[in-house]
Amino acid sequence: MSARRPREEAAVSCTRRAFVTAVGLGGAGLLAARRQAWAALTGSAPPPRPLLLHNNENPVGPDPAVLEAVRSALGSGGRAGRYCFEDVGPLHQAIAERFGVTPENVVTGCGSTQILRAAVQVFTSPARPLVAGQMTYEECASYADLIGTPLRAVALDRALQLDLEAMAAAAKGAGMVFLNNPNNPTGTVLSGDAVGAFIERVHSVAPECVVLIDEAYHDYVTDPSHRTQAPRAVKDPRVVVARTFSKAHGMAGLRVGYALGHPDTVKALAWEGRNALNIAGLVAATASIGDQAHLDREKARNTEARRFTIDWFARARFKSADSQTNFVFVDVGRPAKEFRDACKEQGVLVARDFPPLERSHVRISVGTLEEMKRAVAVFANVLGVRAKAA
């Protein structure tokens, strides 16, 4: 134990100073300038920045070409002062081209948050419940609670997969089924065939019920059995596919999500209009949507860092679910809060509680490989793992 102490100390203090030192000499000037700006705005020096492994962000951010597009759109005399309703059309066009569909199949929102909420708003009611996995992305269930839509929560199966059979059974009389594929926070994916069969089952037991498939993490999936349901959604008025620019596109801060569906469904989902869309997000999304090379690079980068993280936990004898995303869901054998607080102490933020597994499992976002090397040193410390495991 004492033998690995110095190494851990080094890792920890490095983490704590990440904000000012981690990006090396090249970024030092930029960071110093930003630090100064921050201090000017808030009247204080920024605290050192922890490793942000709690919100499934893309640690690299958007492609430089995307940032350049935003910079040129918003520079002096730019478009920030004008309402951007007219900039929505070009994004819809670009998304439609990317998928080989028409703009009438596309709706955009302030992150996929707005899309998910809109779907709950228009497809459910106090008389038409929402069906969702008991451990899945919470947005739909939270909004259902706000508007008085009952939730039918369906427990995951033993393999931490969404229980499709039970969810299809629960769909009878429901307004909408929310299917997060891959699923957050477990990271697991359902095969394209399984999802296709599930849609058929829901249609037969509940012809009016809409299936919303949230494919936020689609671009990170490496399992070849996965398939997007977008081609089906544009033809089937009872299927909607939601996507986001917040993950592989690296634009969590710019707030753009979208959905693909049948024109009638899309029209219904647009119930709040375009008021919440911002010009930076629209410009960035339009520049990013067709850049498959960027997505391929980001997927390869994430896959490597994810592999490293999962392997580290496996060697340390902690089991994680088969992640197809930019996060891992690990059975650390102790309450998530305990693990989270201890990691935070040492400069690493990991995710919130996910009941009913908050007594044993934690969700850890995948940062860069370098960040994960620093993070596992902290995890080793917190979990009491021998140094050689890392």
Place this chain on the structure above:
Amino acid sequence: MRVSRRSLLSAIMPAATGASSAFAAARGREASVAGGDPASAPTAPALRLDSNENPLGPGPAATDALTRELAEAGRYPTNARPSTADLRTVIARRASVAPENVALGAGSGEILRIAVRLYTSSSRHLVTAAPSYEQPEKMAAQLGVGVRRVPVDRDGRLDLDKMAQAARWAGLVFLCNPNNPTSTVHPAAAVAEFVARVGRESPDTAILIDEAYHDYVAHPAYATAVPLALLRPNVVVSRTLSKAYGLAGMRVGYAVGQPQAVEAFNRWAMKYNTNTLAVAAALASLEDPAHIEAERGRNAHARAFTTRVFTNLGCRVMDAQTNFVFVETGCPAAEFREACARRGVLVGREFPPLDKTHARVSIGTIEEMQQASAVFGEVLGSARSGAAGASRLSGGRR
């Protein structure tokens, strides 16, 4: 007078109306503003005097922030530096309130929609003015909530007496001060009296005071209602950075109220409703009050010029305390708008019940208003009076 002006209008317009591409663009934009169908991009650059935007956009500090803070685009706004928490803190500081008194929105539009959701129901109606900003009544219509529209008075001022009467048993009163589209403002004392009266006569009725144009008001008796919002649990003030701050495209608005009201807004707000660049630009703007002061002066100057142009054309202009004027052109807004659009100037949409006689014209830069005045002169003046309509009044035009 109106008949003759109307016939002048039709004389200078072609027989087939409504089909020109400039008009289609203008109409499309307005439809989009109202949350309608997709808009097509305009075919030629037009003067945009239709959406009450700041023609210069954000100030230099904010523009700087917009291009400097790009490295944070991959982070959620709660994690980014600066963060949404930083923005709440600085907004609070500038408004002399606590961060717990501030809720952020994706523009004030989100705040207005949340207010309707929070305070109205199928049995508790919305009270608004006619005309006023439409967002709340549109939301009410979408939710099946009843709406009582109280006509403004002859000078375009909100009829506070009739609105107070209509407030009995209401869920929410929407009080836009200054009022869009009529541009007029009520003094602080009148607003305070209204709030007190509604509080007495209908204590469960909430009041949302929309101060979107706050920074443009010159009226000496006007003051913000923020102190009222701090005193009363069901009074909320909304503000936006889309107007004087020049950030319409970035979507930042906020609500100020007691912590419990603010909590309710935050509960209903979209998670991450404010983007990282908007946060950075908003912070930079809020720390640059001199720029807003300069913008207020610039707008006042162009507004006075525009008011003179229309007055000289024989049109009554309401007492504008905003970055737009509301003009009694005497002809239908749609006709005036189309005639202007054909000449490259986009003006505001229709505002029933004054859509047959009044037009809303946003204030651009002084150069833009000079350019636009020639078009207004041509459209409203005699067909022969040509470019400099403002100085060419015929005796019959009064």
